Amino acid sequence: MTELRTLKVALLGCGNVGAQVARILLDDADMLASRAGARLELAGIAVRNLDAPREVELPRALFTTDAETLVKDADLVIELMGGIEPARTLILTAMQNGACVVTGNKALVAKDGPTLHEEADRAGVQLSYEAAVAGAIPILRPIRDSLSGDRITRVLGIVNGTTNFILDQMDSTGAQFADALAEAQRLGYAEADPTADVEGYDAASKAAILASLSFHTRFSLADVYCEGISAVTAADIAAAKDAGFVIKLLAIAEKLGAGGRETGTETSRETGTETAAGDTGVSVRVHPTLLPREHPLAAVHGAFNAVFIEAENAGELMFYGQGAGGKPTASAIMGDLVSAARSIVLGGPGRAETTTGKVVALPVTAAVTSYYIGLDVADQPGVLAKIARLFAEHGVSIEIMRQTIHRDADSKIESAELRIVTHRASEAALAATVEAVKGLDVINSVTSVLRVEGV
Amino acid sequence: MTELRTLKVALLGCGNVGAQVARILLDDADMLASRAGARLELAGIAVRNLDAPREVELPRALFTTDAETLVKDADLVIELMGGIEPARTLILTAMQNGACVVTGNKALVAKDGPTLHEEADRAGVQLSYEAAVAGAIPILRPIRDSLSGDRITRVLGIVNGTTNFILDQMDSTGAQFADALAEAQRLGYAEADPTADVEGYDAASKAAILASLSFHTRFSLADVYCEGISAVTAADIAAAKDAGFVIKLLAIAEKLGAGGRETGTETSRETGTETAAGDTGVSVRVHPTLLPREHPLAAVHGAFNAVFIEAENAGELMFYGQGAGGKPTASAIMGDLVSAARSIVLGGPGRAETTTGKVVALPVTAAVTSYYIGLDVADQPGVLAKIARLFAEHGVSIEIMRQTIHRDADSKIESAELRIVTHRASEAALAATVEAVKGLDVINSVTSVLRVEGV
Structure with a gap:
């Protein structure tokens, strides 16, 4: 040699x-x-x-x-x-x-x-810093280099193995959050103090990094709306399952509004970049999310990670692999190290990231999403009509509405459960609708409110 | 500006x-x-x-x-x-x-x-030439750069959308190959002359490229064993489905034998690099393959492409997206173009591929794989024992053996069907076993022989 x-x-x-x-x-x-x-x-x-x-x-x-x-x-x-x-x-x-x-x-x-x-x-x-997001999965370099001639419109990532393991356990065994967390701790997937993982802070850091690279600007943690999984119940998971969904903690970064050529109804439909109240910019957020069971991310089990990217020309891409662990993360570190060494050897300053710095981080209220809403309702005639009218008044259109009647041994109605999946609407409109629903006399309680993606 | x-x-x-x-x-x-x-x-x-x-x-x-x-x-x-x-x-x-x-x-x-x-x-x-393999999916750059500090042990790719569409159609509708091909042609997924796609030649080119980058050497088309899907029948698909498998045309590149540190039973088990008769090198091949339905590649439907990579440290990775089409392929071209332009602007010769040139391309007979074998057998006592003994004599161990008896309206036995999935063994031993099985007097016919991966 x-x-x-x-x-x-x-x-x-x-x-x-x-x-x-x-x-x-x-x-x-x-x-x-x-x-x-x-x-x-x-x-x-x-x-x-x-x-x-x-x-x-x-x-x-x-x-x-x-x-x-x-x-x-x-x-x-x-x-x-x-x-x-x-x-x-x-x-x-x-x-x-x-x-x-x-x-x-x-x-x-x-x-x-x-x-x-x-x-x-x-x-x-x-x-x-490839190892900083999704462990072994090559995701930052593909975004920076391979997609450098394309426009990313949305990123959905399962970027925290601990929470994915817990949600997966809850989904497959019907366990409550606390029991699934204890199991994750026993198996070494969750730390003694699991706060950073289960409250979504770890995923929020990764969301900020993914959003920065995908949208050629610099987002910080402060730009990320963050909601963890500690409030997700076994009943939420069961109801989601029943309706054909799975619940995942997603890191989401998506372009909203008239961001250059993405305007117009046609492109909007393709790329999911509808305008919420005229806001233009990028929504970066972490929250429990319903995904249709046939969505590629729904098949990501256990402590695995995956990042799903939508781009104008490339269409849908997914990157899947181990998101943590000594060896997988070391693989990403070594890839960066060898690449950096090569550029020292070959000379030249290497590849810089490009930033335009013109992109605004939007508050979560500007996001456009669907909601899954579970309601415990009174069994009275006209309940569905009342609720439907209230949604319409708030400009939120209902995609699926399903009522389940629970009866006791004598066939007497014990309770009525109403499950609603909305079409995409602004967070603000959805939040206002949920608030208004709570005030209806026919509602006993709002049992769950979860966001839906991938439909 | x-x-x-x-x-x-x-x-x-x-x-x-x-x-x-x-x-x-x-x-x-x-x-x-x-x-x-x-x-x-x-x-x-x-x-x-x-x-x-x-x-x-x-x-x-x-x-x-x-x-x-x-x-x-x-x-x-x-x-x-x-x-x-x-x-x-x-x-x-x-x-x-x-x-x-x-x-x-x-x-x-x-x-x-x-x-x-x-x-x-x-x-x-x-x-x-990112666009040359799997269209929009960033796969070559991640292999070259992101995994440059790791050792890839195996690559399994669905890299031809036409054949994946046809096999997917056959799987979901029960159609025969000819009908599924006609449907693919009608929808524009297959060309008027579909030979290059259905006989695996297109996938073979991509296999050579993937193998070269993954194993840091230069393989050419002549090093690739190639078998297309035109002989796959609706009965093969149905039998595979029944046994929990899906049939995919895979481009496979895997390291075999004592390739440096990968020797020893433990690593072999982890990375699937068992030695076949002491051969050392890389097996590059394209053929219809049974995959367990829970394997990540099994969920790749229609004309989508995906590449599944196993590496020593990174573990399992998968890259998924659109493998063809004007816009997706243009996205890959533009990523390469912008990257090349950046290196012209920044100076320096850019990133070269690394080759060691020491890796031998092995013939398909050196591959180590599992077989799925369908047999039409005589309904006689001792048939299973005879067949099992013959497998044992050839050093091929049976993982699953299932007999299904078909009866006519009067409950008289019309035929008996035997389905065998073997443990991993060398291609040579498996081929010899199949030849010997054909000579058994209790065998009416060998109805299918397909390779299995991902188990």
Whole structure:
């Protein structure tokens, strides 16, 4: 083999993913050299505690607690510490010293992406973070490069394995949320404190990143409407199932309104970009969502992730794979690392993201969606007519209305249940309709309100 | 907007895809400029017949029959003529004159990829062909870049929409092949002469390209074993369905044997890379295949395409979308074009593919797979035992054996049908077993022999 130059790699953090990255760098050095066109030398691993147990046996001499010195002498820096600081400062230091940076830190990229990208541009280095969204699934690079000549109109993503596992358990076993969560914790799919996953915060970070790349602008976490799955009940799941739907926690980013050529009824129908009250921009949100069982995302089970993309010319695309775990996430990190190394070897500043910066993040009230509404209603003549009229008054059109009568052993009516799926309407109109429905004298209670996509 | 440089784009061919590419270049010039960092000027469209009808209305002045002159003055050349010549010579001329080339020509890349890549390397230009495999689906760039730090062990692709549509029709309606083909032709999913699609040649070109990128070497069409779907019967489909399988035409590329670190029973089980008679290399093949109905590829319906990838660290990935059609294929072309333009603007030779050139293409007899075998058997005591013994003698282990007795109106046995699914074994052992089964006196006929994947 001809003499290849050597690039120094600094690894920050040695948890689940970091340990696998170190293993690959050490064990697959020859393969990586042939792929990158340079030898990738693991110069050191910065950790907080030198004596912490590791998933992989690694040479003790590689470890250091002095991350800053390590970073300043590296050609390539892999940041897997998580959290905002000191990760942020170390990444900025690395770039200022001319290193390309690969990170899996979704929280940091979602919170402070613009600062990181500005520094990368100024320093002329690559910043890549494929591992930050949907683990092993190549999704950011396809959006950035493969779809660079197309217009994405909508992104629907199952980007949190914990919540998908819980919802999948509830769907297949009829379990309540708390029991499914306990099972997920027992199997290691959910953490002891599951808040970040079940309340949707993790998915919200990923939604901000997906939306930024898809719509060529920079959205931050603050632009994302977020609603988790802790309020989803076994009854919601059962009712959805009965109506041919499955409930998924989706990260959604979609263009709304007259965003250039997407106006007009015809394109609207194709791309789902109806205008809600004249708003123009991008709606970025995370919430439990009903999907028809035949939708490709409905078949994504367990802890798997998938991202469904609609683009003007490409049509519908889906990317599916493992969204977490040491090895899968390490695969994404290594892909970014080899790509960054190649561009160092070949010269040139590498591929920058493009941003137009003209896209507005819309509040969730501007979104256009369908609702599934479950109602416990009085069994009186004219109930359906009353409810239907109220929907019409609010400009919300009903697609499906189904009444189920529950009787006791003597065939006496115990309760009547009404399930409604609306056509697409603005969030504002739908919310107002639900409020008004609650005030009707024939309504005992509103048992569930969930958004529907993919119809 | 700041003054951007202008890059001249030459378009060769103006059929289905070419017309959409021209439309996007003309209509979306500002968007493309912001994405590419340069204005992309459509300098001309080379066609054989200036007066042929086009799908999109385009300025007459753009058309020329002089492809060579057009190509010599371009910064970027898009080749969509198809076929080997004159496409090949024009692409080589373009690269020799310093142009980056984007092509959707799978036949040419599969047949003569090495020549094209050598010329691209010599000239220091980019050669990209995302549109050549699976239309709009970003699959080649993810394999090349995103998985560059991982080892792909197997690729299973539904890469031909025509055959997937036909098999899907047969599966859902019970139609025979000829009727499903006629329906596909009526709907425009199959051509008047459907040979290239139904006999698997189109899929074979794509298999060669997928295998080359996945295993970092250059396979050509001659390395691909190819079997089409014209022999698949309604009875095969029904029997498969009954046993919980669906029949798909798959393009398969998989690593076999001791390919470095993949040896050992544990990894073999994980990655399906069992050794067949000590062979080491890659098996590339196209044939009708049984897939369990719960396999992600089984849910790919109609003319959609999908590629399922297994990698050592990433695990299972799937990429899904539209595999053909003017707009979807144009999306892939435009992604390559914008990426090539960016690397011209940013400087540097762009990203090269990496090849190690050490990988051997194995004959189909070296493949390790499962068989589904349908037998019409005599209804005699001991038939099952005889057949089971014969399988055992050939070293083929049976996973499922199911006998169905068909009776006439008087409950007299008319025929007995035996369905066998084997465990994974070498093609050679399976073929020998089938031959031997045919010689058994208790066998009336072998009704179907199909390969099984995804179990």
